[in-house]
Amino acid sequence: MKKIxxxxxxxxxxxLNGFALSHSDxxxxxxxxxxxxxxxxxxxxxxxxxxxxxxxxxxxxxxxxGFGMLDAACPGQIFTSPTPDQMIAASExxxxxxxxxxxVKNYSGDLMNFEMASEMLGMENMTVLVNxxxxxxxxxxxxxxxxxxxxxxVEKVIGSAAEAGASLAQCxxxxxxxxxxxxSMGIAFTSCTVPAxxxxxxxxxxxxxxxxxxxxxEPGRKREKAKRADEIARDLVDTxxxxxxxxxxxxxxxxxxxxxxxxxxxxxxxFNSAANELEKYKVKIGRSLVGNYxxxxxxxxxxxxxxxLDDTILKHWDSPVHxxxxxxxx
Amino acid sequence: MKKIxxxxxxxxxxxLNGFALSHSDxxxxxxxxxxxxxxxxxxxxxxxxxxxxxxxxxxxxxxxxGFGMLDAACPGQIFTSPTPDQMIAASExxxxxxxxxxxVKNYSGDLMNFEMASEMLGMENMTVLVNxxxxxxxxxxxxxxxxxxxxxxVEKVIGSAAEAGASLAQCxxxxxxxxxxxxSMGIAFTSCTVPAxxxxxxxxxxxxxxxxxxxxxEPGRKREKAKRADEIARDLVDTxxxxxxxxxxxxxxxxxxxxxxxxxxxxxxxFNSAANELEKYKVKIGRSLVGNYxxxxxxxxxxxxxxxLDDTILKHWDSPVHxxxxxxxx
Numbered sequence: 001m002k003k004i005x006x007x008x009x010x011x012x013x014x015x016l017n018g019f020a021l022s023h024s025d026x027x028x029x030x031x032x033x034x035x036x037x038x039x040x041x042x043x044x045x046x047x048x049x050x051x052x053x054x055x056x057x058x059x060x061x062x063x064x065x066g067f068g069m070l071d072a073a074c075p076g077q078i079f080t081s082p083t084p085d086q087m088i089a090a091s092e093x094x095x096x097x098x099x100x101x102x103x104v105k106n107y108s109g110d111l112m113n114f115e116m117a118s119e120m121l122g123m124e125n126m127t128v129l130v131n132x133x134x135x136x137x138x139x140x141x142x143x144x145x146x147x148x149x150x151x152x153x154v155e156k157v158i159g160s161a162a163e164a165g166a167s168l169a170q171c172x173x174x175x176x177x178x179x180x181x182x183x184s185m186g187i188a189f190t191s192c193t194v195p196a197x198x199x200x201x202x203x204x205x206x207x208x209x210x211x212x213x214x215x216x217x218e219p220g221r222k223r224e225k226a227k228r229a230d231e232i233a234r235d236l237v238d239t240x241x242x243x244x245x246x247x248x249x250x251x252x253x254x255x256x257x258x259x260x261x262x263x264x265x266x267x268x269x270x271f272n273s274a275a276n277e278l279e280k281y282k283v284k285i286g287r288s289l290v291g292n293y294x295x296x297x298x299x300x301x302x303x304x305x306x307x308x309l310d311d312t313i314l315k316h317w318d319s320p321v322h323x324x325x326x327x328x329x330x
Numbered sequence: 331m332k333k334i335x336x337x338x339x340x341x342x343x344x345x346l347n348g349f350a351l352s353h354s355d356x357x358x359x360x361x362x363x364x365x366x367x368x369x370x371x372x373x374x375x376x377x378x379x380x381x382x383x384x385x386x387x388x389x390x391x392x393x394x395x396g397f398g399m400l401d402a403a404c405p406g407q408i409f410t411s412p413t414p415d416q417m418i419a420a421s422e423x424x425x426x427x428x429x430x431x432x433x434v435k436n437y438s439g440d441l442m443n444f445e446m447a448s449e450m451l452g453m454e455n456m457t458v459l460v461n462x463x464x465x466x467x468x469x470x471x472x473x474x475x476x477x478x479x480x481x482x483x484v485e486k487v488i489g490s491a492a493e494a495g496a497s498l499a500q501c502x503x504x505x506x507x508x509x510x511x512x513x514s515m516g517i518a519f520t521s522c523t524v525p526a527x528x529x530x531x532x533x534x535x536x537x538x539x540x541x542x543x544x545x546x547x548e549p550g551r552k553r554e555k556a557k558r559a560d561e562i563a564r565d566l567v568d569t570x571x572x573x574x575x576x577x578x579x580x581x582x583x584x585x586x587x588x589x590x591x592x593x594x595x596x597x598x599x600x601f602n603s604a605a606n607e608l609e610k611y612k613v614k615i616g617r618s619l620v621g622n623y624x625x626x627x628x629x630x631x632x633x634x635x636x637x638x639l640d641d642t643i644l645k646h647w648d649s650p651v652h653x654x655x656x657x658x659x660x
Binding site: 002003004005006011012014015016017018022023055056058059063078189190192206207209226228229230232254256260261262263264266267268269270272273275285288289290292295298300302327328329330 | 332333334335336341342344345346347348349351352353385386388389393408519520522536537539556558559560562584586590591592593594595596597598599600601602603605615618619620622625627628630632657658659660
């Protein structure tokens with residue numbers, strides 16, 4: 001294992017320290033319990049949005065803390081759920097009096113811990129569960145579909161609504177609605193290595209790919225011979241559209257997400273293949289996002305996320321945002 | 331070789347197509363000859379900034395085309411210089427009557443081709459040569475120091491000045507000045523694979539690192555056992571500061587650049603280590619940038635770039651920019 005780290009047990013803390021130092025205009029990091037908040041508190045009465053999950057998926061979620069998106073993020077150890085004490089401390093730190101909305105990727109550990117925090121929390125709160133991964137119905141760490149790269153879109157959309165004054169119930173409803181408009185699926189060529197494990201999470205042959213891989217390297221639908229980009233795009237887009245069933249001439253956000261070890265050149269090439277595939281369905285690309293947003297450490301591979309755009313989602317996607325990983329309009 | 335590609339000979343074209351499709355609000359791509367321009371022409375009289383180089387370093391340079399940075403970028407084949415016909419066609423496409431400034435990373439092939447274009451071009455033009463890599467004096471593809479991740483800073487600073495109405499001579503002078511204020515050095519844990527070659531550019535043992543590696547995987551200073559993040563940061567920062575010789579309490583831009591295959595978590599951890607090292611020198615971090623900006627396909631590793639900030643550089647760094655890879659203030 002070769003990694004830019006010191007001692008394995010300090011990886012998360014030292015990485016969070018660097019994150020805080022390099023974005024001190026946007027955010028602050030609290031250690032023990034670990035949580036990330038905005039540098040400036042939001043306005044009174046605003047619903048506070050909190051997400052979190054295992055580390056190793058950066059920039060998710062800490063990179064989305066800031067104006068127009070999250071109020072706080074709770075990073076667990078690598079590929080490990082954060083704990084209720086983190087969620088409670090984060091909630092208390094960012095409470096504006098408008099209630100707390102948890103945005104949770106559907107993994108059993110995350111869900112259990114956020115539910116525990118929700119019950120223990122002495123303030124009004126609701127939860128939006130994201131389950132955009134159409135690859136498998138149940139998985140290693142999940143009952144029901146997994147939450148993956150579409151989570152960031154849910155965070156952006158609710159983040160904008162909360163900033164504009166939406167109530168807790170309205171934010172929850174918009175989050176649930178947005179989640180239903182999103183479907184994702186990914187492939188991997190290589191595994192990744194969790195520092196504490198010291199060896200690759202899974203083995204894969206030099207000429208094989210995992211189709212429908214999870215963002216922790218957990219198995220997807222099947223193992224096949226590595227395919228061409230156009231075939232990968234067809235497999236993923238077809239499966240996604242079977243789920244989304246967009247109308248003819250529907251407008252979508254097409255997000256190509258790199259898992260961490262795939263060059264940007266290839267992500268743009270996959271965008272091109274996916275765009276060709278969408279054209280066959282007469283689906284129009286209204287917005288685009290290409291890059292490493294929901295990663296699995298250094299795993300080579302990528303996922304395709306498609307979000308059907310309605311006027312509400314489009315308005316909230318386009319609104320100003322100022323976070324470490326997503327910034328426009330300000 | 332497992333990559334998200336179709337046929338090897340179509341990688342660049344298909345990637346450029348995806349790039350154009352996904353950023354149609356910012357840029358346009360011309361094929362044969364290949365060059366990228368802004369979607370909207372700049373205002374009359376503005377100096378036109380053009381950069382370019384081999385592909386495989388994305389988002390450099392195409393990701394920096396847009397308001398506040400480049401007017402055009404000329405992508406060569408992977409790790410191969412673009413040709414004079416690309417530079418001339420790009421110049422003619424983006425000419426605003428204010429003259430052309432070429433921003434060139436110091437590699438023999440790039441320099442030769444940009445010089446040829448400069449001589450053949452029927453309009454006023456100048457060149458800023460970037461050579462920020464302090465690892466080696468001469469290298470595989472270079473006489474003199476290589477141009478690496480600092481190039482993007484030069485492009486941002488001149489880009490801002492050109493937008494504000496600086497003349498060709500002023501842009502050239504500011505570019506040369508900024509280049510002198512920047513020093514970079516990197517390390518690699520793995521090689522990368524150029525699709526047309528089909529095998530890794532170099533071999534490296536499972537426990538070794540290349541110190542001072544170039545952005546094409548070319549050799550640096552030495553091959554050593556893989557070190558801890560703090561030692562890597564010390565080696566790189568010390569060498570960089572020996573070159574830059576900043577004053578006590580100088581303010582710098584600290585840029586941690588990933589080569590493509592290293593997780594963001596590790597880049598932030600390296601930022602933390604580099605910040606600790608800078609503190610020993612009483613050097614203050616005024617601005618920060620962490621991420622994959624000047625890559626070598628999927629090479630695992632990172633570089634540190636430090637730019638000493640004066641009022642002029644700071645002003646131009648902070649000014650609004652709207653490109654695919656760098657965006658703020660708008």
